[in-house]
Amino acid sequence: MRDPRLRDIARRLRRDATVEERRxxxxxxxxxxxxxxxxxxxxPPHVADFACLEAKLVVEVDGGQHGDARDAARDAAMTAAGWRVLRYWNNEVRANLAGVVEDIARVLGERLGR
Incomplete structure (x- = not known):
């Protein structure tokens, strides 16, 4: 069964997305x-910024509050569940959106056997 708290958190995060997440x-x-x-x-028990279910690929866009042990534990949990996690800093999305998208496309192709 889905956790209604996670659903509510996901809705709030969609509503309050950062500029970089929107881009x-x-x-x-x-x-x-x-x-x-x-x-x-x-x-569960996390909410991924972006997820491709078909490829089991998670994409996270991180600000300065990230990069700590909590993120490492979160990545480890999702990896153990079969997900591949990609992380990009906000400044990467701002300065090189095309390069970030190209990297995501490359990993997506690998995951889907393309």
């Missing part, structure tokens, strides 16, 4: 890379 979402949405991504998708 990346515009690049990923509507199967732009040949696979569907979801925004603020619950992967």
């Amino acid at each position: 990346l979402w515009r690049a990923l949405r509507q199967n732009a890379l040949g696979a569907a991504f979801r925004r603020q998708h619950p992967i």
Whole structure:
């Protein structure tokens, strides 16, 4: 059964998305890379910024509050569940959106055998 708290958190995070998350979402949405991504998708007990269910690929966009042991534990939990986690800093999305999208597309292709 789905955790209603995670659903509520995901809704709040979608509503309060950062500028960088919104920019990346515009690049990923509507199967732009040949696979569907979801925004603020619950992967209990976490909520991923972006997730491609077909490829079991998570994309996180991080600000300065990230990069600590909690993120490492979160990544380890999702990896143990079969997900591949990619992390990009906000400044990477701002300065090199095309490069970030290219990297995501490369890993997506690897995950889907393309």
